Every structure is written in structure tokens, then in C-alpha cells.
Amino acid sequence: MTTEVKQMPGLLPDEWLVSYAAGALTEAQALVVATHVGYHPALQARLAEAEDIGGAFLEESAPAQMDDDAFEALMARIDAAPEPAAPAPLPAGDEDLPAPLRRYLGRTLDSLKWRTMGPGMKQHKLANGPGGERLWLLRARGGTAMPVHDHRGTEFTLILRGSYHVGDQHFTPGLMEVAGPEVKDHQPMIDEGEDCICLVVTDAPIRLHSLIGRMVQPFIGL
């Protein structure tokens, strides 16, 4: 039987799995999706079903004309290719994190440089993508109220450590919050206890409500 998981809050909606499967995501989005899926076997199965669509398109493609010696040419290339290197082992530490993120970071979360971005909040920038897209890590102290903000684009927040809640929704490690322009007055409250660390992708600057927030925004780069 196939699974019915799409209504579970904190799991990525299907349209993003389909876009991942199709190769239609940016590198930052694909990283956060692959990492999220790494937490959930049911999402892995569901993603494989989305990729079956690609497999079916491949299978049903009208066969192209091949050269007579095409197989011999391929075997010559294989025989000339060096033995593929064994895949690099994952960096030690952070065994609670899925492989795609550990491989991408190449080091532990604690060894990263964290810059203060506001009271109780630090960030580590990872990459800038097309159209103002940013990939970064947020580290917020337990009990911190995040600044109230709106979104101009889509924001993915994948919880890696700690937890937060927005209204009565609770986000714990492995769960993802997707907030689009329809989400107004967004204010995550970090739960008491350990630091909350999140992997975040924003594809347009968020809109902070407070004047101070808007003044420092250019400097913290969100």
C-alpha cells in the first residue's frame, strides 16, 4: 500500500517533492528538501514515486538512432575510466543530522562561525542563489521570540535541533515549515531549553515589522 502522509503538519507538501524529482529546484532548495526527506522513510518512498514519473518518461521515450559501434564505444570509455573513488566518508560528529546536510557542510555545526544577528539569534550564511535566494543556518537561544515578519517569497525552515512553535503548531527536528507570501505576522517562538538550529532558504528578503529590524536588515543580509 502507498502511504498517506501529506496532511501531516511539518512534512513537505507533494508539489515540492515533484519539483525535486523533476530537477526543477535550485541547489539550496534541493539541499533542504533532500535533508528533510532524509529524516522520514515515508517521504523517501513518496519521493521515489515522484521520481517514477521521470523513470516512466524515460522508459516511454521513442528510442533514438544509435551508431553501430555505440556499445563498443561505451565499453572503451568504461575500460579507460579510472576506478571510481570510494565515496568520501561523512564527517565525524552530528550523527543526528541526515547525510545530505553533513556532506554539504563537511564539518560540524559547532565548528561553524556564528554571527550575531539580533538578541538571542545567530546565523551562519551558506550560499547565495539566483534571484536573491539565500541559504543559511539560524541558531536561536531557547526562549527567544523571533522578530515578527512577513514574506515576499517562499521561506523553508527545517528544524535540526531544539524546537519552536508558531501559534499552536509545534516544530521539532526533521519537521519543515514552508511559509509563503500568504503568511503574515509570522513570529516563531523558540521553546525553552537547548538552542534551536534551523536550515533556512529564503528566496526574497523577508519584511520585518519593527523599525530597528528594518534598520539592521541590510547588515545581517536577510
Add this chain to the structure above:
Amino acid sequence: MYALHLQTGPLTPMLFLTGPVFAGRQDGVLLIQSRSHIDEMSPEELIARVAAHRDRAAFKALFGHFAPRLKSYLITLGLDDEKAGDLMQETLVSVWQKAAQFDAAKARASTWIYRIARNKFIDHTRKMKYPEVDADVHLASFAAPEETDRPVIDGQRAARTVAALDRLKPAQAEVIRLSFYEELSHSQIADRLDLPLGTVKSRIRIAFEALRRELGELQ
């Protein structure tokens, strides 16, 4: 079974009845027998043979099926003939090298090969590594309640998937094709079709659900 006949003496009349294929020398009989055996194997079994024995005959059978389709698919994605042929080769080099990593319990052969080709294509066109879901590494601490088994699936599903896609409303099939053939994001599809973003997302969800239902009935 045939090996047993060969060991125990001359071929039995029953075997001669199977046709001229068996009229050759004894080693010829064995050769023909093993080849027809490969012809009957599923792509999943062929990949397993490549993994276990570096079996070139099995790989040639895979090549015969997938190489012309890979090349055609890559041309559909917008590559010229030469580049499509090149990425087809690269994909099949990876199939040869990574055959041992293929897990028939987790993916169909065509899905696994599609995934390799997609990543090669993105690597080539966008100069980036598409972050992969690493199915080999399990997070034991997340024995998620929604855990599920994925049944092994047979080869007829490809045709059924495409047929199911044809039966979708054109508006739904269109968003799937724009995703897979043009790799457009949701907002790019919304711009292209002049639709609200939410409509694009819900069409993709409905189309995927319909395709899953179709394939679910085959399991």
C-alpha cells in the same frame, strides 16, 4: 538443468525438439542458453548481474534498452545530438560503476537510471551538484511513525504511468510536463501559464495524487 544433461551423456530427444538452436556444439549450446536467459531478465536483475559479476552481456542488454531512450530523453530536454550522446554515455558509465548501490527494493531500474541522468544533466547545464537523498544512511533515532515499505514494482508501470498522465485533465498533465521536461519552478510555471501560484501547486498535487492512485492499484 541443461548442464545436467550435458554431464550425463548425449542430448535427449526432447531437447532436440526445441529447435535448431540446440544443434550446435556443446559449448555453443551453453552460450545460446545463457544468452536467451539474459533476454528474459528484468532490468533490475540485469543490474544485479552487472553488480555481482561485471557481466558485460547483461550490461549490453541494459544498454540495448536504455541507451536509445536516454539519448532521446536528453534530446527532449534540449541537448543537441552530440551532447545527448555524451551524457547518455556518462550515465551508463555510472550505471556500470554504481550497480552495486542499486537497491531493487527501493527503486525501479528506470527510476534509478532516470535519477542518474537527471543529476548528470543538471551538473552539465547548471554546473552544480544536485543534492541527493542518501538512502543508504538511516537515522536510527527517527523511527518515524509514518514508516512504510516500498514494494518492488514491475516494468509495465512505465506505460501505465504515461497512460495515466494522458488521462489526466490537460491542465494537470501540463504542469507535470513543464516540471519534468523544462524543469520550471512553481512560480515560473505560474508566469508561463498566467495562473496564480496556488493554482499551479494544487494542480501538481492533484496530478501526482492521480498518478500515485493509478500505480497503487498495480501493487
